[in-house]
Amino acid sequence: MSPSQRKAHDENLIKTNSPSIFNSNKSDFMKLKQQINSILLDALQQAGIEAQAVQVSDASKPEFGDYQYNGIMALAKQQKRNPREIAAEVVAHIPTDGMIARAEVAGPGFINLWLDTNWVSQSVQMLVGDARLSVDTVDTPSKVVVDYSSPNMAKQMHVGHLRSSIIGDTLANLFAFLGDEVIRQNHIGDWGTQFGMLIAYLEEMGEDGSGSLSDLEQFYKDAKGRFDADAAFADKSREYVVKLQGGDVHCLHLWDNFIDKSLGHCEEVYSKLGVNLTREDVRAESSYNDELAGIVTALDDKGLLTLSDGAQCVFLEGDENPFLVQKSDGGYLYATTDLAAIRYRVQTLGADRISYVVDARQAGHFRQLFSVARQAGFAKPDTRLEHVSFGMMLDKSGRPFKTRDGGTVKLIDLLEEAVIHAKEAITSREAYSDEELERIAEIVGIGAVKYADLSIHRDSNYIFDWDKMLSFEGNTSLYLQYAYARIQSILRRYEGEVSGAIILTTDPERALALKLLQFEDMLHRAAAESLPHYITTYLYELATLFMKFYETSPILKDDVDEVTRQNRLQLSVLTGETIQRGLGLLGIGVLERL
RNA sequence: GCACUCUUAGCUCAGCUGGAUAGAGCAUCGGUUUGCGGUACCGAAGGCCACAGGUUCGAAUCCUGUAGAGUGUACCA
Incomplete structure (x- = not known):
């Protein structure tokens, strides 16, 4: 999918293709539970019962109607009254000439509700010809960053990337359909010591490398083989890491070439998978390189840093392990990059909510990350940061x-x-x-x-x-x-x-x-x-x-x-x-x- | 060691703020056919919700402990 197709994709999710003539008053028919909740709340008030908010649930059985309210017992307890009595009073105040046809007290004080069938008929009629099927958009749209897929460019995408890619994509589609402004972020891994080895090998294979890069997995193995067997090559690899970080033009060129090819492999997978990620959504790890020193300085200014065994750390209350942002050799870590990414997403992109679709093993990292990001002020107090975690894929016998x-x-x-x-x-x-x-x-x-x-x-x-x-x-x-x-x-x-x-x-x-x-x-x-x-x-x-x-x-x-x-x-x-x-x-x- | 997650039918899984007799599918057994697509539908059987306490009018759901499984545990990402 091209960037322009992607844009159209998201817009289509929000747009109503063929407006229904009923759209003007459709809100009367929308959000089923909210309407029932509000009817119930009115009835409670009219019965003189204090209640903040009520929440009906689906009826657990057909005999109990369409929806049921279970909260009367708790309210009765607060008021020290008989729940069935209260329920009866509330039921008496529920109008049964519109949306609800029947309301009954059952058991110890449940309220069972039956929707009026004519009302259901008319409501479903509203869905006809409406491309959105009467699904309303949220009242106040948020800017939501969904961070997903995020493959490492050094290797070919493997099954470990599957869940993040499709769960993340689904959530992005869903948020967009419900009217939020979605910003997809593919935080690809394109930096680190292994790239020195990879570009040194690419250089040997001929700079274009289009042939040898057709199978990245093999390319990586071959490069690793050279690295382990040949000391001179290993030295060159290490030298190239330094050169790359120093902005050497030749090395950067090799690296650009490598990343481009590797990303091309990913796009093939996305296309086959029907995942809506484009190059526009790529915000690579390396793009935060220039900000990393500033992140550490900012943490220091806030007084959050402690030097421990030569490394710059944030120690968090109740946490045995520190959050390392700078190694003893001066290098930065993925924690630092992640902080820079949060700052960018909140301050530059204006995110209200950031969803990280990453496997459950990183729960500890995200707990620390979010905590530090808030303490440092990179995320606002009301920025919603969430780790959308997921479990592993196992084979039929239950093994990875x-x-x-x-x-x-x-x-x-x-x-x-x-x-x-x-x-x-x-x-x-x-x-x-x-x-x-x-x-x-x-x-x-x-x-x-x-x-x-x-x-x-x-x-x-x-x-x-x-x-x-x-x-x-x-x-x-x-x-x-x-x-x-x-x-x-x-x-x-x-x-x-x-x-x-x-x-x-x-x-x-x-x-x-x-x-x-x-x-x-x-x-x-x-x-x-x-x-x-x-x-x-x-x-x-x-x-x-x-x-x-x-x-x-x-x-x-x-x-x-x-x-x-x-x-x-x-x-x-x-x-x-x-x-x-x-x-x-x-x-x-x-x-x-x- | 410590932390987090998990344990529901033979198997794979649901179970929304704590609610009424814990639900599906597969597999098993038994039905439905002159079928608008039978790759469907209907029914039966199958449960100490890991175990033990606690809170509550009420617990698969909340709290504590035990057992088992998985994951993570400072200079990789």
Whole structure:
């Protein structure tokens, strides 16, 4: 994706492509839970009960309605009153002539709420023709920096970069869709002693190096081999590190060339993965080099530094280990660079929130980093700094994901394998041309890899299993893509224009419609907690409800009257659009036929 | 040693501010077919939520301890 395409991508996430005529008053129908909360709060006040904020939750069972409020018991305790009595008073003040049709006290003092079916019908009608599916943007947009992927230029991207790249990209897409201004930052590792060796070797291989750099992994191994075997080469490598840091033109040229090629490899992976990172988003480690001395000075001015064993450290309260910002030999560390990056992001980019999508092993580093950044004033007190951590990728037997001989798995190889597995999985009912099969397998295979990762809680380790991720059964991308294709099939068969009103009459229709309405609440929750698996869980539930609806509710059969048919077609269209939008946020494509 | 994270059905995982009888999928067993795409749907069975205490009207969820697993622990990033 080119920079201009990327820009268009983000803008499209916010823009409403085909404005609904209902947009003017759509806020009346938006943010389901907030509206219910506010109705409940009013009722509490009218019943003379003090409450700060109330939060309803989804009903735990269908018998308990659509939503339930569990907070009465706690309030009753504060007031030393009987919870059922209070609940009854509150229920008496809940209007049941609009959004809510029924409110009941249950058990020790739960309040169960049923939404009015007509209200649901009208609300879902609002989604028709709205490219945003009535998902509102946030009231006050933030500037959000999402720091993700961040590969090291010395080596080829491997599976260790997969999770950061796709979780980060999803969050960036999500924040943008919800109206925040997103600044993607690819903090690539392009500096350090190994680059002396690499450029010295590049020089030997011929400066252009385009041939020898085609396999970075091999290039690194070869260079390391030379380094270990030849003392003269090793000396030259060390000399080149110094020269590079000193701004030597020849070495810088070699280095530029090397980084350019290496970044090119990354872009190949991003393109195949459908990750929206461009060169515009690259802000390399080396770009902070000139600021590092100033960072140390600034920390010193604040009185935060202690010299310990010759190194400049910040000692943090309750922390055994210091935060090192300058080595005893005067060199700087990644801690220093990270501080410079925070300062840049807050002070120059104007970030309100910075999300670091980095694996869980670095939790300690980020805790220290954030603490020091605040103490030094690089981040404001209200700057939201968060480590969006994630667990490891494990193989089927629960061990860290490696190649058969224990090496790291190159990301590009993994993705190619995904496409091969996908071809096997989609033994199709119709014969595809080779070209078509390739296209479908790519969308299915890459989608499966991404979905498998995004569908589990990011904090836990997850088992990488081809068979499971490429199954049509269970919570997989294929199940969703199949549901989508099925919907498109109906629409193709119908051929006419879908234009009727949504009038919900049956339970499966109603359940599906309500789920469609909950898309917005779910997205805001996923964004607030930076948890992509809320999206996949929702989409799977949505698709499941659609399948049930589909089984029980004929659409195109001869004996279906036109009003019912239009109603059901509309629900199908909306379901398809929601699946497409949801998967789109995850960077996963859909297919018209499968 | 210390710190952090984790432990939910045979397996892979959900479980929002503490709430009602802890939910899915896979696998197992049993159903649905003159099917708008059956790669679907319905049902059954499967649980001491690691263990022991505590707080609470109420705990998978909060606190303490124990066991097991993983990760991190000053001059790499």
